[in-house]
Amino acid sequence: MSIKVSELIVRCLEEEGVCAVFGLPGEEAEELLFSLDQSPILFVPCRHEQGAAFMANVWGRLTGRAGVCLSTLGPGATNLITGIADANLDKAPLVAITGQASRSRLHHESHQNLDVVSMFKPITKWNTAISAPDVVTEVVRKAFKIAEEEKPGATHFEVSEDLAAQKVPKNTRPLPRVRIRRPGPDYKAVGAAVELLKWARRPLVLAGNGAIRKLASRHLTRLVTRHDIPVVSTFMGKGALSDNREQSLFSTGVGFARDYVSEAVDAADLIVTVGYDVAELSPEKWNPKAQKTILHIDFTSGEVYAQYTPEVEIVGDISGTLWELDRRLENESLAFERGWYLPVRKRILEDIRSYDLEEGDRFTVPGVLNIVREVLDEDGVLISDVGSHKIWIARNFPTYTPNGSIISNGLASMGIALPGGIAAALIQPRRQVVTAMGDGGFLMNSQELETARRLSAKFTVLVFNDDDYGLISWKQRLSRDRAVGTAIRNPDFKAYAESFGIRGYRPKTVSELREVLRKVIGGGEMSVVEIPVDTEVNTELILKLKKHWGEPPEIDLSGQTGRL
Numbered sequence: 001m002s003i004k005v006s007e008l009i010v011r012c013l014e015e016e017g018v019c020a021v022f023g024l025p026g027e028e029a030e031e032l033l034f035s036l037d038q039s040p041i042l043f044v045p046c047r048h049e050q051g052a053a054f055m056a057n058v059w060g061r062l063t064g065r066a067g068v069c070l071s072t073l074g075p076g077a078t079n080l081i082t083g084i085a086d087a088n089l090d091k092a093p094l095v096a097i098t099g100q101a102s103r104s105r106l107h108h109e110s111h112q113n114l115d116v117v118s119m120f121k122p123i124t125k126w127n128t129a130i131s132a133p134d135v136v137t138e139v140v141r142k143a144f145k146i147a148e149e150e151k152p153g154a155t156h157f158e159v160s161e162d163l164a165a166q167k168v169p170k171n172t173r174p175l176p177r178v179r180i181r182r183p184g185p186d187y188k189a190v191g192a193a194v195e196l197l198k199w200a201r202r203p204l205v206l207a208g209n210g211a212i213r214k215l216a217s218r219h220l221t222r223l224v225t226r227h228d229i230p231v232v233s234t235f236m237g238k239g240a241l242s243d244n245r246e247q248s249l250f251s252t253g254v255g256f257a258r259d260y261v262s263e264a265v266d267a268a269d270l271i272v273t274v275g276y277d278v279a280e281l282s283p284e285k286w287n288p289k290a291q292k293t294i295l296h297i298d299f300t301s302g303e304v305y306a307q308y309t310p311e312v313e314i315v316g317d318i319s320g321t322l323w324e325l326d327r328r329l330e331n332e333s334l335a336f337e338r339g340w341y342l343p344v345r346k347r348i349l350e351d352i353r354s355y356d357l358e359e360g361d362r363f364t365v366p367g368v369l370n371i372v373r374e375v376l377d378e379d380g381v382l383i384s385d386v387g388s389h390k391i392w393i394a395r396n397f398p399t400y401t402p403n404g405s406i407i408s409n410g411l412a413s414m415g416i417a418l419p420g421g422i423a424a425a426l427i428q429p430r431r432q433v434v435t436a437m438g439d440g441g442f443l444m445n446s447q448e449l450e451t452a453r454r455l456s457a458k459f460t461v462l463v464f465n466d467d468d469y470g471l472i473s474w475k476q477r478l479s480r481d482r483a484v485g486t487a488i489r490n491p492d493f494k495a496y497a498e499s500f501g502i503r504g505y506r507p508k509t510v511s512e513l514r515e516v517l518r519k520v521i522g523g524g525e526m527s528v529v530e531i532p533v534d535t536e537v538n539t540e541l542i543l544k545l546k547k548h549w550g551e552p553p554e555i556d557l558s559g560q561t562g563r564l
C-alpha cells in the first residue's frame, strides 16, 4: 500500500500543526492542491501570490508558528518574493512551497522554468528542492524547524510535479516536532552585565522585535518596573512594555529627524538593547558618535557596526537572560536615578494629545489615530502598512500588548497590511483587527478584498488618502523643497469597496468619523473607511522638532499636498 508524495507532504504539514495554507494554484501544484483538499488544512486561494506570502508572514508573526504559502513555478514563485523577503528580514517564521516542472525538463530551457531555489537563496534562511520521495519528511521538518527557531525567518522547498505524484509506503510517518530548549545566558556574561548595571546611573532599554517574542515581554516588564528603567521600543518592538507603564518612552520616533525621545537616549549612560534588530534601525541613528556604553541582550550576538560595539553581549534566550538578571540584581545595590526620564514621557504624551481633532478640523493621520486608540480594545491589533502613516503609528499609537501593533520595518514593504488583516482575522476572529494604509499601499494589494469577503473575514481597513506616495514626498520636500514622481490619482474607494460587497465609508466631519469608527471597529463586519488626510502635519512635525532642538528650519512649507 502506498500514498503519493504530495499526500505525505500534507501529512507532514498536519504534523507541524498547520491549519491554513495561503496560495494560488498552477498546473505544477495540482497534486499538492488535491492532497490538501483531502486534509483538514484550509487552502485559501488568494488573488496574488504576494498577498498569500504577506498573509503567511503576519500569521507567523502573530502565532510564532510558521505561516505557509504556496505557489506554482516561475511567475507564481516570482510573485511570492516580496512577501517572503519581508518575512525573512522582519524575522517572521514562514514556509513557502512552490511547485516545479517535472525533473525531466529542468536541465533545458522550458516553459515557465526558472531556477527558483537559486532565486530564493538570498531571501530565505534555508531552501531546497525535494530531490527524492524518501527525503520528504526530513525536508518539511527542517523547513519548519529553521523557520521557527531564533531568529525566525523564511524557508522554502520546491516540489517537482513528477515527484509529487510518486509513491511512498503508506505507513511513512512525518518526523515529530521536538521541543528545543534555547540556551540560557552564560553566567560570566551575566556577571559582567551586573557590574555594568551597578556602574550605571541612567540605564535605558532599547527593545527591538526580539523583545516581543517568546515571553520576553513579561520578563522585561518585571525587570524594568522593579528597577525603574525606561524603555524605548523600535517600531517592531512596540508593546514589549505596555505604553501604559510609566517607564515606557514609546518608540524611537520619526527616525529621519531627532525626536523628543532622543533626549532620553542622549541622557542615558547605558543602553541595554533587548532583541534589537539592526535591520529595523541602524545604530548610526541613535549612537552617531559611537560613544554609548552598550549592553547587548539577544538570541544571537550583535551585528558589527562602528556604532555598535557593546561592552558586554549576553547571547541566549532573552526571557531567560532577563529573568536571570532580575534575580541577580535583587541583592545588589544599584544607584539608578529614579524617574529621570519622566519629563520626556510627559512631553511625548502631551505631543500625542496635541493632535486630537476638534469638530471642523481637517483630518490628519495622528488625529485619526487618537480616535482609533479611543475605540480599539486594549488588546486589539493595528496592522500598519508602509508610508508616512507608519511613522505616525510607530510614534503616536499607544500599544499595550506585544503585537498590539504590527509594522513591517525590516524590508518595510508596502502592501502588507490588508493581507495581514486577513491572516489576523482568521487566526483571532474574536480580536478587534484594524489595518491602516495609504492610498498607495492599499491599491498594491486591494485585490485581496475579494479574498477577505470570500472568507467572511471581519476587520476594518482604514485608507489614508492624500493622492500621493506621501512618505516619499515628505522626505523629498525636506531635502529639496519639492516632490517629484509621487503624485497619484485614485478611484472612488467607497464605491470600489462596495463593488466587492464590502461596506465603504467616507466620513466628512470629525463627529462622523468617530461615529463610523465606533460602528465598524469590532462591529462584526468587514469595512473600508476612506479618510482624506491633510499632510501639512508631516512637515510641521519636522519644523516643530527642529525648533525643539534649536536647529534652523530650512524647509519651505509651500505646495504641501501631492494632489494633482
Ligand SMILES: Cc1ncc(C[n+]2csc(CCOP(=O)(O)OP(=O)(O)O)c2C)c(N)n1
Pocket (backbone or CB within 6 Å): 386, 387, 388, 389, 390, 412, 413, 414, 415, 437, 438, 439, 440, 441, 442, 464, 466, 468, 469, 470, 471, 472
Ligand atoms: C513595495 C514598495 N515599493 C516602494 C516602497 C518605497 N516607499 C516607501 S513609503 C512609500 C509611499 C507610500 O505611500 P502611501 O501608501 O500612499 O502611504 P503614505 O506615505 O501616503 O502614508 C513608498 C513608495 C516601499 N517601501 N515598498
